[in-house]
Amino acid sequence: MKLLLLFFLIATSTISVSASNIPNQIHPLRPQSGAAGHRIPGINCLSWRLAVETDNIRDWDVVPATCENYVGHYMLGHQYRKDCDAAAAAAYEYAKSLKLKGDGKDAWVFDIDETSLSNLPYYALPENAFGAKEYNETSFQEWELKGIAPPVPATLYLYKNLLRLGYKIVFLSGKKENLRAITEKNMKNSGYHTWEKLILKQSDDSGLTALAYKSKRRTALVKAGYRILGNMGDQWSDILGLNVGNRTFKLPNPMFYIA
Amino acid sequence: MKLLLLFFLIATSTISVSASNIPNQIHPLRPQSGAAGHRIPGINCLSWRLAVETDNIRDWDVVPATCENYVGHYMLGHQYRKDCDAAAAAAYEYAKSLKLKGDGKDAWVFDIDETSLSNLPYYALPENAFGAKEYNETSFQEWELKGIAPPVPATLYLYKNLLRLGYKIVFLSGKKENLRAITEKNMKNSGYHTWEKLILKQSDDSGLTALAYKSKRRTALVKAGYRILGNMGDQWSDILGLNVGNRTFKLPNPMFYIA
Numbered sequence: 266m267k268l269l270l271l272f273f274l275i276a277t278s279t280i281s282v283s284a285s286n287i288p289n290q291i292h293p294l295r296p297q298s299g300a301a302g303h304r305i306p307g308i309n310c311l312s313w314r315l316a317v318e319t320d321n322i323r324d325w326d327v328v329p330a331t332c333e334n335y336v337g338h339y340m341l342g343h344q345y346r347k348d349c350d351a352a353a354a355a356a357y358e359y360a361k362s363l364k365l366k367g368d369g370k371d372a373w374v375f376d377i378d379e380t381s382l383s384n385l386p387y388y389a390l391p392e393n394a395f396g397a398k399e400y401n402e403t404s405f406q407e408w409e410l411k412g413i414a415p416p417v418p419a420t421l422y423l424y425k426n427l428l429r430l431g432y433k434i435v436f437l438s439g440k441k442e443n444l445r446a447i448t449e450k451n452m453k454n455s456g457y458h459t460w461e462k463l464i465l466k467q468s469d470d471s472g473l474t475a476l477a478y479k480s481k482r483r484t485a486l487v488k489a490g491y492r493i494l495g496n497m498g499d500q501w502s503d504i505l506g507l508n509v510g511n512r513t514f515k516l517p518n519p520m521f522y523i524a
Numbered sequence: 525m526k527l528l529l530l531f532f533l534i535a536t537s538t539i540s541v542s543a544s545n546i547p548n549q550i551h552p553l554r555p556q557s558g559a560a561g562h563r564i565p566g567i568n569c570l571s572w573r574l575a576v577e578t579d580n581i582r583d584w585d586v587v588p589a590t591c592e593n594y595v596g597h598y599m600l601g602h603q604y605r606k607d608c609d610a611a612a613a614a615a616y617e618y619a620k621s622l623k624l625k626g627d628g629k630d631a632w633v634f635d636i637d638e639t640s641l642s643n644l645p646y647y648a649l650p651e652n653a654f655g656a657k658e659y660n661e662t663s664f665q666e667w668e669l670k671g672i673a674p675p676v677p678a679t680l681y682l683y684k685n686l687l688r689l690g691y692k693i694v695f696l697s698g699k700k701e702n703l704r705a706i707t708e709k710n711m712k713n714s715g716y717h718t719w720e721k722l723i724l725k726q727s728d729d730s731g732l733t734a735l736a737y738k739s740k741r742r743t744a745l746v747k748a749g750y751r752i753l754g755n756m757g758d759q760w761s762d763i764l765g766l767n768v769g770n771r772t773f774k775l776p777n778p779m780f781y782i783a
Contacts, residue, residue: 311603311607313610319578321611322614
């Protein structure tokens with residue numbers, strides 16, 4: 266009888282192992298319930314998003330079709346806002362812990378799209394489906410030319426506090442120079458009233474990846490005597506590379522990837 | 525009447541703005557429901573975890589008390605396992621896309637604790653509370669000396685596939701050299717039967733941060749002719765610094781932070 270029970274236990278444990286395609290239980294007492302998040306067959310959208318946010322998945326093209334609804338709910342719901350708030354709160358805690366020199370060279374770098382301004386009204390359109398549809402450069406440029414992108418609230422909140430603390434704000438964007446007028450108007454209308462520099466892509470930057478372009482511009486800032494004390498962006502290409510700054514802050518963006 | 529309605533709308537919108545402490549709506553049509561995750565007053569534990577995983581929050585000491593249950597459920601439930609699987613799957617997709625030289629120098633670096641081996645049975649003990657209690661070096665060393673840490677299933681799966689593809693595996697750990705015998709025994713018992721190198725901390729490394737120590741060891745690998753094609757760890761100090769490798773993969777760890 267004991268032998269039968271033992272056989273039964275071995276048989277069931279073998280089945281559960283082969284079913285999950287992983288060879289060992291991580292924790293012998295691990296319950297099979299109580300996890301966060303729901304399960305979607307094939308891709309687990311929470312895991313996909315975490316892998317994107319930690320730069321494990323790179324050079325991805327569109328949001329997986331099975332995750333379109335998940336990403337939509339995330340972006341329009343509380344969690345995206347809360348996640349941005351947490352990033353901004355961590356940045357603010359850090360920013361106010363520093364003693365600034367006050368010589369006009371204490372710089373903080375912000376990206377623009379999906380960091381300072383939100384293109385969510387555009388990405389929420391059915392034809393864009395929160396990034397689950399192929400990127401349409403023409404329609405995105407039409408949207409950009411409207412200059413009506415709202416601010417990312419957490420970033421605006423951080424921006425205002427950084428100004429108050431005496432930081433010099435540098436906006437470093439992959440937008441092209443020909444969008445300067447509309448971008449500056451959009452920024453001011455959204456509450457970003459002042460800045461030290463607003464750097465846009467020049468014609469001789471066109472061959473560079475975002476990572477190389479932003480590294481080049483930050484290096485120029487450092488050569489001009491700025492100390493980049495903080496740097497916030499929604500893409501890893503905003504905060505990796507050269508002269509990234511003393512601390513970097515990653516805002517969430519599960520809608521698109523820029524190398 | 526219309527004026528009254530207008531006044532009412534302005535009043536309510538003002539209230540909602542001051543309540544959330546952020547000045548603008550990110551999306552005028554954003555519904556107030558449909559978000560992922562539950563809300564915990566003060567700290568949003570999902571946001572805290574994301575901020576930790578994206579290296580926005582650094583040098584943290586213990587898991588916030590209000591997030592102990594959240595982290596416990598996460599670690600013992602499906603989601604931690606799924607998140608590890610997604611990281612390993614991304615790593616495997618990348619690993620098999622490369623054409624190896626096959627000269628014995630195609631290297632893949634793995635951290636050990638919470639990457640190759642899991643200390644979850646230790647951290648799940650009430651006195652450790654998934655990292656919500658202060659780190660106890662004495663009791664952790666007692667646990668280490670038992671040498672019974674199970675593998676992280678996703679990493680073992682990746683490890684086996686990397687071996688099959690021809691990668692040379694380097695384990696690079698912050699464990700000290702005096703733990704070599706028990707660590708090697710634990711690794712073998714957990715399914716990691718072979719490796720190119722298993723690097724442990726030497727006495728002259730004791731003053732270094734994990735980031736500096738691991739940078740130093742990886743630099744030595746590169747000088748010895750190894751090409752670090754991939755690098756996986758649960759801490760940012762495993763995958764930032766010098767010679768991090770062509771691609772890095774971050775496994776989740778909301779239980780502790782190592783600089």
